[in-house]
Amino acid sequence: MVTDFKESAIEIARQAGAFLRSRLNSTHEIDYKGEINLVTEADKISEEMITSKINHLFPDHDILAEEFTHTNRGSDFRWIIDPLDGTTNYTHGYPVFCVSIALQKLNEIILGIIYNPMLKEMFIAEKGEGCFLNGRKIHVSTTIKIAESFVATGFPYDIREDTQNNLNYFNEMIMKARAIRRAGSAALDLAYVAAGRFDGFWELKLNPWDTAAGWLMVEEAGGIVTDIRGKGYCLESPVILASNRRIHKEMMDVLNRASSIL
Numbered sequence: 001m002v003t004d005f006k007e008s009a010i011e012i013a014r015q016a017g018a019f020l021r022s023r024l025n026s027t028h029e030i031d032y033k034g035e036i037n038l039v040t041e042a043d044k045i046s047e048e049m050i051t052s053k054i055n056h057l058f059p060d061h062d063i064l065a066e067e068f069t070h071t072n073r074g075s076d077f078r079w080i081i082d083p084l085d086g087t088t089n090y091t092h093g094y095p096v097f098c099v100s101i102a103l104q105k106l107n108e109i110i111l112g113i114i115y116n117p118m119l120k121e122m123f124i125a126e127k128g129e130g131c132f133l134n135g136r137k138i139h140v141s142t143t144i145k146i147a148e149s150f151v152a153t154g155f156p157y158d159i160r161e162d163t164q165n166n167l168n169y170f171n172e173m174i175m176k177a178r179a180i181r182r183a184g185s186a187a188l189d190l191a192y193v194a195a196g197r198f199d200g201f202w203e204l205k206l207n208p209w210d211t212a213a214g215w216l217m218v219e220e221a222g223g224i225v226t227d228i229r230g231k232g233y234c235l236e237s238p239v240i241l242a243s244n245r246r247i248h249k250e251m252m253d254v255l256n257r258a259s260s261i262l
Contacts, residue, residue: 002111002126005058005103009113010122012053013099016046017117020084024118025093040091044068046083050101054079066209078104080235082209086185100187102212112213114191123191123217131194131221140223140244141196146254149199149247152181152189156205166204172258173202176250190214193242194221200243200251202228208235218242228255 023042043066051069054061058079063071065081079101084090086097095118103111112125123138125131131138143149151173155166174180181198183189186206192198194217212235215225225233225242230252233240243251 002103006111006113006124006126008053008057009101009103009111010124012050013101013113013115014117014122015053016049016083016099017115019049020046020090020097020099021117024090024095040084040087042090043084043087046099047081050081050083050099051079054081064208066207076106080104080109080208080212082187085187085210086183089184094184096183096188097185098188098191100209100213102209102216104212109212109216112216114187114213114217116188116191123194123213125194125213125217125220127216127220129220131217133195138195138221140193140218140221141199142246143199143244144246146176146247146250147178149177150179150181150197151177151200151202151251152183152192152198153201154182154184154186154189154203156203164204168258169202169204169255172254173251176254186210187214190242191217193223193244194218196221196244200241200247202239202241202251202255204239206240211235211240215240215242224248226252228252228259 020042047065051063051065060075062073062075062078063069082100085100090097099115101113102109110127114123123133186203189201191214193201218225224245227233227237228239228241
């Protein structure tokens with residue numbers, strides 16, 4: 001059954017990604033969900049493309065999408081969708097963004113699709129079946145020391161209003177890791193941990209559509225996902241910490257030291 005869902009989701013993600021790629025350098029209609037939290041017509045059109053196809057193919061399923069589609073039909077299955085992760089990048093013509101689609105059965109993510117249309121990279125994870133990039137099985141990195149690690153993070157949209165804004169964690173981590181990148185797409189960051197491009201990733205105040213697909217990818221690629229205290233991650237967790245397992249304890253120690261400094 002998951003195979004049927006997977007093939008449909010791959011094609012839907014590819015079509016939405018092709019649309020986003022074609023509109024990257026267009027003039028965008030920008031609305032604001034917050035002072036620096038943007039949404040464009042491309043987000044909305046991409047979401048409509050994705051959700052309309054899912055509703056047609058799987059009319060009994062529930063949907064949770066970032067912009068406006070929240071259906072609750074009482075199904076065991078729920079699609080969790082970010083139609084454009086990296087909207088700020090996209091608005092400025094910065095070509096780092098993706099489409100993220102996950103399928104949840106009851107309380108378990110069973111399928112994750114993340115498509116980077118600029119590089120035509122299709123990341124796919126299926127529960128118990130591993131994680132793949134363009135058909136090739138991928139694994140987390142083998143880095144064993146945080147001093148040699150290449151990690152990623154991001155900052156919440158209320159960074160100007162709330163002191164829980166990741167700056168304390170960033171300042172502590174930058175002194176321990178080899179380098180940190182802040183690329184602007186949490187879904188891609190998680191996919192890149194799964195692919196071994198990043199050794200670890202953490203971020204605060206993410207939503208289910210930011211992490212659902214990537215969470216499964218990291219675990220299926222041999223990594224681990226928790227909160228910063230090492231407790232099991234869930235879609236409502238306020239902080240996510242993902243890594244190759246080998247540096248997880250060191251990353252937790254650094255982040256928790258930053259917490260104790262507050």
